[in-house]
Structure formats: structure tokens, C-alpha cells
Amino acid sequence: MSVEIRCALSAFLFYREVPPLGEEHLSKIEGATSIMNLFISLIAILVLTLLALGVAFSAGLAYLLTVIVPYAAFALFLAGFVYRVAKWAGAPVPFRIPTTCGQEKSLPWIKTNPLESPSGLPGVIGRMVLEVLLFRSLFRNTRADLYDQRPVYGSAKWLWFFGLLFHWSLLIIVLRHLRFFIEPIAPWISGISAVDGFFEIGIPTLYLSDIAILTGLSFLFLRRVVVPQLRYISLFTDYFSLLLILGAVGTGLLMRHFFPTDLLQVKNLALGWVTFSPVVPGGIGKVFYIHLCFVFVLIAWFPMSKLMHAGGVFLSPTRNLANDNRRNRHLNPWNAPVKVHTYEEYEDEFRDKMKAAGLPMEKE
Amino acid sequence: MSFVKIPTPDKLIAIRYEPPETSWMDTPTVFRPGTWSYSGAAKNLTALDMPNPRAWQPSDEDWKLPENWQQIILEGMRERLEKYRSFKLFMDICVRCGACADKCHFYIGSGDPKNMPVLRAELLRSVYRRYFTESGKRFGRLAGARDLTVDVLKEWFYYFYQCTECRRCSVFCPYGIDQAEITMMGRELLNLVGCNINWVIEPAANCFRTGNHLGIQPGGIKDMLEFIADDIEDRTGVRVEVPLNKKGAEILFVAPSGDYFADPGTYTCMGYLMLFHEIGLNYTFSTYASEGGNFGLFTSHEMAKRLNAKIYAEAKRLGVKWILGGECGHMWRLLHQYMDTMNGPADFLAEPVSPITGTRFENARSTKMVHIAEFSADLIRKGKLKLNPARNDALRVTFHDSCNPARGMGLFEEPRYIIRHACNHFHEMAEDTIREKTLCCGSGAGLGNDENMEMRMRGGMPRAMAVRQVKEKHGVNRLACICAIDRATLPPLMEYWVPGVTVSGVHELLANALVMTGEKDRTTDLRGQSLEGKTVDETL
Ligand code: HEM
Ligand code: SF4
Ligand code: SF4
Numbered sequence: 001m002s003v004e005i006r007c008a009l010s011a012f013l014f015y016r017e018v019p020p021l022g023e024e025h026l027s028k029i030e031g032a033t034s035i036m037n038l039f040i041s042l043i044a045i046l047v048l049t050l051l052a053l054g055v056a057f058s059a060g061l062a063y064l065l066t067v068i069v070p071y072a073a074f075a076l077f078l079a080g081f082v083y084r085v086a087k088w089a090g091a092p093v094p095f096r097i098p099t100t101c102g103q104e105k106s107l108p109w110i111k112t113n114p115l116e117s118p119s120g121l122p123g124v125i126g127r128m129v130l131e132v133l134l135f136r137s138l139f140r141n142t143r144a145d146l147y148d149q150r151p152v153y154g155s156a157k158w159l160w161f162f163g164l165l166f167h168w169s170l171l172i173i174v175l176r177h178l179r180f181f182i183e184p185i186a187p188w189i190s191g192i193s194a195v196d197g198f199f200e201i202g203i204p205t206l207y208l209s210d211i212a213i214l215t216g217l218s219f220l221f222l223r224r225v226v227v228p229q230l231r232y233i234s235l236f237t238d239y240f241s242l243l244l245i246l247g248a249v250g251t252g253l254l255m256r257h258f259f260p261t262d263l264l265q266v267k268n269l270a271l272g273w274v275t276f277s278p279v280v281p282g283g284i285g286k287v288f289y290i291h292l293c294f295v296f297v298l299i300a301w302f303p304m305s306k307l308m309h310a311g312g313v314f315l316s317p318t319r320n321l322a323n324d325n326r327r328n329r330h331l332n333p334w335n336a337p338v339k340v341h342t343y344e345e346y347e348d349e350f351r352d353k354m355k356a357a358g359l360p361m362e363k364e
Numbered sequence: 365m366s367f368v369k370i371p372t373p374d375k376l377i378a379i380r381y382e383p384p385e386t387s388w389m390d391t392p393t394v395f396r397p398g399t400w401s402y403s404g405a406a407k408n409l410t411a412l413d414m415p416n417p418r419a420w421q422p423s424d425e426d427w428k429l430p431e432n433w434q435q436i437i438l439e440g441m442r443e444r445l446e447k448y449r450s451f452k453l454f455m456d457i458c459v460r461c462g463a464c465a466d467k468c469h470f471y472i473g474s475g476d477p478k479n480m481p482v483l484r485a486e487l488l489r490s491v492y493r494r495y496f497t498e499s500g501k502r503f504g505r506l507a508g509a510r511d512l513t514v515d516v517l518k519e520w521f522y523y524f525y526q527c528t529e530c531r532r533c534s535v536f537c538p539y540g541i542d543q544a545e546i547t548m549m550g551r552e553l554l555n556l557v558g559c560n561i562n563w564v565i566e567p568a569a570n571c572f573r574t575g576n577h578l579g580i581q582p583g584g585i586k587d588m589l590e591f592i593a594d595d596i597e598d599r600t601g602v603r604v605e606v607p608l609n610k611k612g613a614e615i616l617f618v619a620p621s622g623d624y625f626a627d628p629g630t631y632t633c634m635g636y637l638m639l640f641h642e643i644g645l646n647y648t649f650s651t652y653a654s655e656g657g658n659f660g661l662f663t664s665h666e667m668a669k670r671l672n673a674k675i676y677a678e679a680k681r682l683g684v685k686w687i688l689g690g691e692c693g694h695m696w697r698l699l700h701q702y703m704d705t706m707n708g709p710a711d712f713l714a715e716p717v718s719p720i721t722g723t724r725f726e727n728a729r730s731t732k733m734v735h736i737a738e739f740s741a742d743l744i745r746k747g748k749l750k751l752n753p754a755r756n757d758a759l760r761v762t763f764h765d766s767c768n769p770a771r772g773m774g775l776f777e778e779p780r781y782i783i784r785h786a787c788n789h790f791h792e793m794a795e796d797t798i799r800e801k802t803l804c805c806g807s808g809a810g811l812g813n814d815e816n817m818e819m820r821m822r823g824g825m826p827r828a829m830a831v832r833q834v835k836e837k838h839g840v841n842r843l844a845c846i847c848a849i850d851r852a853t854l855p856p857l858m859e860y861w862v863p864g865v866t867v868s869g870v871h872e873l874l875a876n877a878l879v880m881t882g883e884k885d886r887t888t889d890l891r892g893q894s895l896e897g898k899t900v901d902e903t904l
Binding site for chain 2: 096097142149347356
């Protein structure tokens, strides 16, 4: 990619115009950090796709993929998720350490900020709801830059916007998928689908959530690849998680719009899973198998990876505790006695000096 | 203050934010003079029964680590992962979204990517993955894991002592990941093998023995406070008493020792004494609990508890009803978020009630310690103070939210309320640089030493530039704060980046304006500077 395009992209993704660059500046960006992690993730995804293709063309493996793997992946997911959360929950919270982002509840005439500095449970719940559903903290995001020998903090809400776009559309897509698993289809699921396809663009209808998730994912991925700082901190797992979801989304879209699948067969398969009587479907499209592969790998990968932030966010002690430290005592389960310097020892050591200074003492 | 050894401001500000060519795991740590702090002296470690006292410096090749140092560190990590949910969780859930990256004043001021909070955490996380996660054990570097080597340990030292535990990153992180918490763990681990800095360990050792960071002995404290009382008499004509170790006082007052030790803290201390005298408060200082600050917080949770214990012990011994605390940042992080848990319950004290206004400090019901800004704001609100803000007319004031009262307590309005009533000219800095988004002085958490001057000026640059902006726009010449470390470290920061701006505590401003019964005609402020002919240029 040319440097100019990269800078322009970087400016867009990192949210504002960047200052004009000098020569050496350019060369630095061009030669910046190793992108090994990106390449390895791409290769991993490629291998996964080839494997999926192999599965699609082999009857025996198709059995594995449609009858065994679903249960294995789901079991891994459940067990892994519970295990990880239990591990976190099992560790005590010795101190109450909320990060206070607003005025504490103090004097009655001072306006408090119950959501940013909650003084009790309702506030904490409100703070967590904002955090989980609306990414409140990310909404604060700014971008620091040096202009004219001075740091300036520009508004930078793109990450918040596209992050939210991605997560919400993912949620809607997952919910829409429930139509395969439930018979008769619950009205609320049809409701979601109807709203999602409201504009009735194309046949079959293009879902808004599909466009949204593609946009969101592309932004998140490009940002990671293009912004030097982001590339610098990115690990294999960061690219891989995004590509895996992109893979699932991509094949899903292919199926819906270009290589139609027999939806009746899909529904039979899904119902087979939930009734524990799965049968290998006949004549279902190849793309469907690839889609399944991506989804199952994603489900199994979830609990071992950073995707577990979905569970972890609820447990964060800087967010889910009330700022009422001085009002209600917090208990530390492992609070142990420590060696202190007592007043008696202090007075013993400094008795003469205290006497000379005329300070009152316990023992004269 | 000498800046001869560090680059000039215009050189320092030439910061590039591009990461280096080599990946961070392959970029060695260089201990460049001016960017690190001297090692903890053996005598201080010994005084605190801490491991591996020896003579060494971070710039040495050989750090004289114990033979089984890796085992000690890994064992220490295991223990802490089990004891602190914060640690375990923060090791696991970061998605490397980078939202925290440019929020750290050290990154903004240095451009060093390892000062991005996310990478600072990865320094430790990579070792966590290698020894405590399956993927790390199996896939090593591909999983972001690496071995614990001496170079890694040195890197930890360099960067965990380039974090002021200010929690700004935590405000912006979608999961609230708090690098301060990770730095605390990192420092605890380093302490297990005797790697710490003297600017933390010496105050801690002093504090353990004498009750205060500076090692001032009982007579010295009395002299200093009397000296301050003399100054007050000189400026106001009023003689204030200095109650010390007084049994049966209603309130124990605990301040940071910096406030009676050095300018400009002493002016804040004058403010406390004048205020207490004027309202006739029945209180006492203590020589044993002569410090609310606690450099144990920058060492380990255990050390924080050891140094903090004296406050409740002294309150009990003296038989006071409750405790009032002076203007200090990290002191209040500890008092607000840790003290009650560590050394409570304070069931021998009474729920704090202002003897002057009758206001019940409900929010301090359990800990029984009230912040002086809360106390004074209440006095003003209830009309108990006679104030003449015109005496501060020579000052155009801005307010620096100190990190800890801001992000570890939520104390934003009270100091502003006091300033607004004590001064006629108050101007806020830019919104992204105050309140919960406040930028650190760059010298907290034990980093305010002279050998670390370049890093301090870098870390403080974002704060200083925000001050410069209001100086240019509104003619601001006074930076108010409620932190003793700020009062010690902001003056050199201002001298370097924004000459012409002085620093003070909020209670100095309050006392300037405070009309005292029986005072003489006040012709100077607390600093002895004439009030006359200093009206502000209104055209600014
Ligand atoms: C309680 C539920 C969840 C919350 C509150 C949450 C929140 C967040 C936030 C705030 C970010 C950072 C901003 C961003 O990059 O978008 C993020 C990143 C991410 N989330 Fe979630 N998330 C949740 C569930 C999930 C689930 C179920 C998945 C996938 C199956 C997921 C996949 C991702 C990925 C891949 C990223 C990284 C994006 C990147 O690399 O830039 N999240 N999440
Ligand atoms: S903001 Fe939080 S999740 Fe994002 S990189 Fe920083 S620490 Fe990780
Ligand atoms: S706590 Fe403060 S100094 Fe430390 S990494 Fe976060 S922003 Fe930087």
C-alpha cells in the first residue's frame, strides 16, 4: 500500500487528520514493526478454509462436522466459559477500588454523579448496563496529538461507534439464528428479522445487521493493520479473532446471497441437534460446511481467548463496585496482621526528645 | 532546580509517536540517565525487613539478584493471582483495542510505546502467559508469551517505575483495566527480589520509624509548626496555637508531612492552622501519626498497611472522636479506599459531625475520616467563615485535579467550591485535562526525584501545556492543587514548561481570604507578598 494511502487511512481510522509528515517520518512508518502476527493469522484462516473444503467434499468428515463436532464445540464452550468465569470469581476482591469518574456522594448539597461514581447498588447496576450495552468508557475516547508543540486531544469516537456496531449486529445475528433451532419460530425472533430486513433491499432481503457487522469488522481489522501503534501491540489472537468472525460472516452472506442453501435441511439439522437426534443432511451446499467450520472453531476458541472479555467485563472491580468506601467497610478475606511500629516503641525511642520538646507522654 | 542535565523544552517536545522497527519483545531497555531512579539503599530495606538488601544500581550489569529469583517472582505471581481478582482478570481480558494507549502522560510525553498502558501491562502479561496459561506454555511467542529473563526483569523495573499509578488509563478502558493495579503488582514482585527505588523506600523506612516520610523527630515537628505559627502572627497579627499529641481533643488532624516541611506546602499548613484557630476547633496534631502520606502504597499492600496502622492507633490512644485529613493525593487514595479495610473497623470513633455546623459526614460514617475540603466547603456553605476574596485578586487561579482524589475518590466539587469563594479569578483548564480526565504531575508514586528529572518533565508535559493554555488565554499565574506531592513537583514542572506560574494548596487560598477575629490590617498574603498595587490586568 502506498504511504499516502496508508497515512490517509490511518488518519481516518485513528480519527483525524494527521499533521504533515517529514521525510524521515514516512520512512519510519513504512518500515514499522513486524507484521508476522498478521501473516500467521491469515495463514491459519486459510488452512481452516481448506480444511473446511475438505470436509465439505468428504461424506465421512461431513458426519463428523454435523454430528460430533457441534456437541464437542458447544461442550468446550460451556465448560470453558464456566471454568474461566469461576476462576475469576474464585479470586477474592481484597479492596474496593472503583475508578471514580464523577463526583462522590458527599455533602447533601453537592450534586453527585450516581452513574460515574455510584454510591450504591442501583448506581453500580446503571454503570454496568451503560458499560456493557453502550461501551460508556470507550465513548470517552480521545486521540492525543502534538500540534504546534502542544498536545491536543481530539474527539475520537470511531472506535466506539464501529465497536458498538459490530457487537450489536453480532448479537442480532445470533438471535436471528435461533429461528433454526426453535419450532414454531417465536414471534420475537421473526420480529427481529422483520425489523432487520425492513428496507427489503434485494431478494432475499439484505439484513441491516449483515451490512453493519461487515462494516464494523472491516473497520476493526483495517485499524489494526493500518495504524502503526495498533499493529505494534497486536498479537496473533487479535487478528485471528477478527478473521474468524469475518470468515463466519462472509460465508453466511455467500450462502444467503450467492450460493443458496436448502434452509429446510438446515432447520432439520439444527432441530436434530437440539433434540439430540442429529442426522447428516443430504445435498446441503458446500459453503454451508465452511460456514459451520468457522462457527464451531469460533465457539470452541472463545473460552480460550481474549473473547472472554464478554464474561470478564462483568467482574471488573474498577467498574462493578460502589464508591462508598468510607460509608460501608469492605472486608478483605485474607487480611493478615502485619508488623507495625507501635506508639509505645515510638515513645521509648524518642522519650528524651519528646521530653525536651515538652510534649505530653504516656510514661514520663 | 537544575535542568542543566536534561534537554531544553523545545528539544524535549520533539516527540515522535511511531513505534520502533523492532517488535517490543525484541527492543532492549536502555537505562538512559534522567529517566530512572536510584536503587533503594540497603539500610532502608533492612529497616523494613525487606529482602535482598545490597549495594547496586539499575545501570549496573549485575543486579545481584538472589540465585532463585525467577522462582521467587513466579511464586509471588501465583500467590497474587489467587489473592487479587483485579490482577487475574486484568491479565486475561485485555483485547488490545488501544483505547488506553495515548491516555498515559508518559506516553504522550515520551512516545515510547512501552509507556502505552496496554504495553506496560503486556510486559507482565507476557510472563503470565508463559507460566500460567496453557496457550502460553504451548505456543510461546505466538500466544504473546515470553520467558522471564534478567532483561525482562530490568524492563519491568524501568517501566513500572515510569508509571505514576494515576489510573487515567483505567477511565478510558472499556473493561476498566487499571494499569495502576498492574504496576502495583509489578512493583510488589520486584520488591520480592530487592529491586526498588530509594525515593520510595527511604520515605517508607522513615515513616515506619518516625511516623513521617522525612524522618522528622518529635521536637522537629513541634519547631516547624511553631515556626509556621510565627509566620502567621507576622502576616495576620493573630497568634495561633499548635496542639500536639493532645489527649481528649475532639479531632485528630493528619496532614502530609510535606505541608509543614517545605514551601509552598508550608503556606497550605498556615492555612490549616489559621482556619482551625478561627473556628475554634478542638483538635490536635500528632507526632507519632505525623504523616498521612504512605509510600508503602508504592511498595506493597502489606507495607501500605504497616505504615497506615498508626493513624487509627493514635486516634484511639488520644481518645479523639474522629479524624480530619489534610490536602494530599495518594494519602487520600489510601484513606478512602484502603484504610478501613486494612486497619479498621474504627468502632472506637464516632461518626464524624462538624462541631461548628453540626453537619453529619454521612459519607465517612464507617472510616470516620473526613477530607478537609469536605470540611471547609461545609463551613463556607453554612456561612461560618468570613471571606474577603479580593485579597486573592493578584492571582488568576486554575485548579489541577490530583489523580488520586479524582480517580480514586471522586472529590471534584469541594475544592472548586472553596476556590470560587476564596478567589475572584478562577479559570478551568481544557475539559480533557481536568476532573476524571486529569493529567498527572508526572512525578507521583515515588518518581519525584532529581535523577529522574527528564522523565518527570516528559510525564508532566501534558499537564504543563494545559496550564500554559490558560496562562496565555486568561493570564493564569497560580496553579492550585490538593496534593503535597503536587506542591513539591509542580513548581519545577512549571519552571521548566510554563515559567511564571506558582503552585499552592487550596487552603492557602482560603486562608488568604479568611478574615480572622482580631487580625491586623492584612497588607500581605501568606507568602509575605504585598497585596497592594497588584490588581489584575482586566484587559487580559
Ligand atoms: C458482554 C458482552 C460484550 C461486551 C460488553 C463487549 C465489549 C467489547 C469492547 C468494549 C471491545 C473494544 C472495542 C472494540 O474493539 O470493539 C470489544 C472488542 C472485541 N469484541 Fe467484544 N464484547 C462483548 C462480547 C463479545 C462477543 C460475544 C464477541 C465474539 C464472539 C466479541 C468479540 C470481540 C472482538 C473480536 C473484539 C476485538 C476487536 C478488535 O480486535 O479490535 N465480543 N468488545
Ligand atoms: S483500553 Fe483496556 S482493553 Fe483496550 S488495550 Fe487498553 S487495557 Fe486493553
Ligand atoms: S496508571 Fe497512569 S502512569 Fe500508569 S500507565 Fe496508566 S495512565 Fe500511565
